[in-house]
Amino acid sequence: MSIEDLFAAIRTAIDAGVVIAFAGSGELLAERVGVLNLGQEGLIGIGAVTAVLAADAGAGPWVAFVVGMAAAGLMGFLFAVSVVVIRTNQVLTGLAVVLTGVGLSNQIGNGFQGSPVMHTFETLRIPFLADIPQLGPALFNHSPPVYLCYIALPVVVWFLLFRTRHGMNLRAVGQDPAAADAAGINVTGIRLAYTTIGSALSGAGGAFLMLDLTPVWSVNVARSRGWVALALVIFAAWRPALLVVGAFLFGALDSLNFLIQRLNLGIPSSLLKMMPYIVTLALIIVPAVLTRFGFKGRSTVAPGALAQPYFREER
Amino acid sequence: MSVAVGSRSIRLERRLHVDPRRSALIRVIGLLASLVVVALLLAITGRDVPVLAGEILDTTLGTSFGLQSTAVLATPILLDAIAVAIPLRMRLWNIGVEGQFYVGALAAAGVGIYVDAPGPILLVLMALAGALGGALWILVPALARAFWNVNEIITTLLLNFVAIQWVTWFSIGPWRDKEAEVVSATPEVGARLPVLIENGILHIGFFLPLILAAAFFVVFRSWRWGYEVDMIGGNPRAAEFAGVDVRRRIMSVMLLSGALAGISGMVHLSGASGRLQGTISNQYGLSGFIVAALAGASFVALIAGGLFIALLLASGVALQGVGLSVYIVLAVYGLALIGIGVGEMASRYRLTIGDRREHPVGSERGPP
Numbered sequence: 283m284s285i286e287d288l289f290a291a292i293r294t295a296i297d298a299g300v301v302i303a304f305a306g307s308g309e310l311l312a313e314r315v316g317v318l319n320l321g322q323e324g325l326i327g328i329g330a331v332t333a334v335l336a337a338d339a340g341a342g343p344w345v346a347f348v349v350g351m352a353a354a355g356l357m358g359f360l361f362a363v364s365v366v367v368i369r370t371n372q373v374l375t376g377l378a379v380v381l382t383g384v385g386l387s388n389q390i391g392n393g394f395q396g397s398p399v400m401h402t403f404e405t406l407r408i409p410f411l412a413d414i415p416q417l418g419p420a421l422f423n424h425s426p427p428v429y430l431c432y433i434a435l436p437v438v439v440w441f442l443l444f445r446t447r448h449g450m451n452l453r454a455v456g457q458d459p460a461a462a463d464a465a466g467i468n469v470t471g472i473r474l475a476y477t478t479i480g481s482a483l484s485g486a487g488g489a490f491l492m493l494d495l496t497p498v499w500s501v502n503v504a505r506s507r508g509w510v511a512l513a514l515v516i517f518a519a520w521r522p523a524l525l526v527v528g529a530f531l532f533g534a535l536d537s538l539n540f541l542i543q544r545l546n547l548g549i550p551s552s553l554l555k556m557m558p559y560i561v562t563l564a565l566i567i568v569p570a571v572l573t574r575f576g577f578k579g580r581s582t583v584a585p586g587a588l589a590q591p592y593f594r595e596e597r
Numbered sequence: 598m599s600v601a602v603g604s605r606s607i608r609l610e611r612r613l614h615v616d617p618r619r620s621a622l623i624r625v626i627g628l629l630a631s632l633v634v635v636a637l638l639l640a641i642t643g644r645d646v647p648v649l650a651g652e653i654l655d656t657t658l659g660t661s662f663g664l665q666s667t668a669v670l671a672t673p674i675l676l677d678a679i680a681v682a683i684p685l686r687m688r689l690w691n692i693g694v695e696g697q698f699y700v701g702a703l704a705a706a707g708v709g710i711y712v713d714a715p716g717p718i719l720l721v722l723m724a725l726a727g728a729l730g731g732a733l734w735i736l737v738p739a740l741a742r743a744f745w746n747v748n749e750i751i752t753t754l755l756l757n758f759v760a761i762q763w764v765t766w767f768s769i770g771p772w773r774d775k776e777a778e779v780v781s782a783t784p785e786v787g788a789r790l791p792v793l794i795e796n797g798i799l800h801i802g803f804f805l806p807l808i809l810a811a812a813f814f815v816v817f818r819s820w821r822w823g824y825e826v827d828m829i830g831g832n833p834r835a836a837e838f839a840g841v842d843v844r845r846r847i848m849s850v851m852l853l854s855g856a857l858a859g860i861s862g863m864v865h866l867s868g869a870s871g872r873l874q875g876t877i878s879n880q881y882g883l884s885g886f887i888v889a890a891l892a893g894a895s896f897v898a899l900i901a902g903g904l905f906i907a908l909l910l911a912s913g914v915a916l917q918g919v920g921l922s923v924y925i926v927l928a929v930y931g932l933a934l935i936g937i938g939v940g941e942m943a944s945r946y947r948l949t950i951g952d953r954r955e956h957p958v959g960s961e962r963g964p965p
Contacts, residue, residue: 324931370938373690373750374890377883378934385927392922501924506758513751552766556759563755567737570745584748595611 289420291537296424297495299526299533300431301326301487301504305511306518306525307435308483313515314443315476316456318589320376321361322508324383325481329354329488330503331387334394343403343493347427350489351482357383358481359474366473369591384502391499399497403427403490425494427486432526435483439522452476456585459592469592484508510562517565520585528565532558610949620944621898624891627940628905631932653912663911665799669869671907673698673878675806676861677885678892678899679813680731680854685894686817687830687850693738693753694858695882696760697731701859702866703764704730706873709786709866710772719788724863731859732852734760739851743844749851757882765875772873782874790868800868806903809857810896817896826850858882884910891937909933 305322312319319325333350341349361379365372403425412422443449452472454462459469491503510532518525539554636646657663677694684691691697704726712722734756741747767783774784790800817823828836829843837843861881870877884906892898913926 364935364939368939368942370935370942371890374887374938375935377887378931378938380931381927381934382931385924385929385931388924389922389928392924509754509758513755516748516751550766550770552762552770556762559755559758563737563752563759566752566755567741567745567747570741570747574745593611 285416287541289416291541292534293420293423294537294540295530295534296421296428296432297533298536299529299531300428301491301495301507302511302514302532303431303435303526303529304487304490305484305508306514306529307439307522308480308487309511309515310480310518310520310522310525311439311483312477312480313588314456314520314585315452315473316459316585316587316590316592317362317365317473317477318372318376319358319361319379319477319480320373320512321358321379321383321481322484322511323504323506324380324387324508325354325357325484326488326491326504326508327383327387327502328357329485330492331391331488331499332485333489333492334391334399334499337399337401337493338394341401343401346401346493347403347486347489350492351485354485354488355478355482358484359478361481362474362477365591366470366477369593372589372591380508384504387503388501391501391503394499395501396498399492399499401493402497403494427490427494431490432530436522436526443522453585456587459587459590460594463592463594473592484511487511510558513562513566516584517562519569519583532562535561610947612945612947615945620941623944624937624940627936627938627943628933629936630940631936632929634936635929635932649916653916657908657911661794661797665794665797667904667907667911668799668803670911671904672800672803672806672868673861673865673881674884674888674907675900675903676809676864677858677882678888678903679806679809679885679896680857680861681886681889682892682894682896682899683813683826683857684850684854685830685889686823687826687833687846689742689847689851690750691735691753691851691854691858692750692886693735693756693882694854694861694885695878695880696753696757697734697855697858698862698865698878698882699757699760699764700734701727701731701862702873702877703760703767703862704859705863705866706767706772706783706786709788710784712787714787716788720790720867723786723788723867724860727859727863727866728856729859731862732856734859735851735855739848739855742851743847761875764873764877768872768874774872782872785871786867786873788867789871790864798869802864802868805860805864807900810900814896822849858885861885879910887934891934891941893941906930 305326308325309319309322329350332353333346336346336349337343357379361375364370364375405423406426406429408422408429412418414422441449443453451462451467454465455467455469455472463469487507488504492499511529514525514528514532517528535558539551539557542549542554543551636650639649640646655663657667677698680694680697681691705723708723708726709719712719714722735753738747738749738752738756741752742749769781772783774782777784790802793799793801793803813823817827825836825841826846828839828841829846833843862878865881866873866877885903888899888902888906892902909930910926913923916925917923
């Protein structure tokens, strides 16, 4: 393996992590306001297939990207109305979103099997930085959503959550909706809004998948990235920056598989494919065990009201 | 929550008593409503709905083969649903039944291919291996939940993907059938569950979930163990004060759940598929999970729900006949789920329309 291969692998790792980073950030927002949205897999599918539809109708990549976000956002809004207003069970309704999203996107996408998306994102070279030997092309020669996802997204989410009054309110809604309600915060409104925004971000992940990463439709397009995004939110302990780091790590494991397969070391691909899930599981369990045995680490506690419907009359 | 309309207010009130029969009825109405939505969508896209509905009933319930394949499909779904329902009674969500099913089938296949024993004994050994495999697969999430307080939803889920890859590797790698040139499956296991009808496909495994559901109905009604599990589900702290060892119950319930899912894999392997392959489960675990959750962990409702979901999945054959892909069944499935979920909530609350002056602020909480 040459040094070029290594940097090429880093480049792929960065791109591969984007889908999970978008979906994970969306999930993080929803969970911070107390809504467990298990529907990621379906939302990514919807975002992907509507982006393909838009691109097929002649839209440019940005328009298709926004269409993907809007469609997933709409589906997320319906989910939010169901769990926040009607207060259906969040786990079950989330699974319903998975089924409906995966089913619908496969049905619609069936006609696009094998035909590449016409207008994908162009790469945006960052001047000067991209000229650094090896490292430059690996880090600073990606399509615009990649920079958005690794730089703008975590900063914006972090600032919103931890540096604004509104962010404090929305964390309060996720922690103790009754107290937040008593303080005059609109619990229902905030939960609806951030579940919808979060779903739109998952749609952005799906759209990116089709408009840059692998611009050909295939069945079950999300390839369980949605489930990984859900797991990474726990790994990241509901912190936006850590989530993006986790997404990149997962992308790295993904591209490492690819690299090892190319090197032909004789390791079966099934065994490589299970590695990311085992690593994610370890990343979730090990910190909890360490805390248990007296290591004082960062807080790994979920938002207090996660997956709990709020009903004012039942305080 | 109350909405004011003029001098009257419309309020959503929680029912203090939910009549189970009424609740079941409303869920069925929710389900029918979502099926009506599907029918409308199909009609809009130019399909002849009545003819299609007739065809669906014909292919699933109208013929002996249709009935048998629906029952064969229902068997793993029902067994998985029972596996989910038990931990659900103490509010533990085992989304990993799919993975435990796979590992159970894997362990059973290993015994079924490589152990030489008379049929009935081999079947018992396979079932034991399946139960052990399934229990092993939930061991880490169970320990993490019981001792380190790690939420079980994601940990059990992640292991599904690992299990599927193990089964894929074994069935195309070391255990592959080299003689029959079947590229992606193992040889047939040494013992098969007997079929009920000559030349039919319905095997006796279909009765296992029915027997188990009845057994667990009794266990949770009159055994101390079941009572303690229900108590933890109601209020874990109260249960702990009452002297229940909550950690031990978490372990026993989760391991039992994994073992049942493993047996489900063994039953499907020895009853229906015969060979182990990467696609041995058609997301039965997910269906079982949904059935158990919709049934509210009731062992009676679960049987009805499981049979219905099997019918829904089996109807995919007819839908494919009119140019719809198999995926549309998934979407219908999701919609049906939402319909039932909304119905469930509707049965727990009631709308009251009253004079606003009758409800001064202090009475918002309702009667104590």
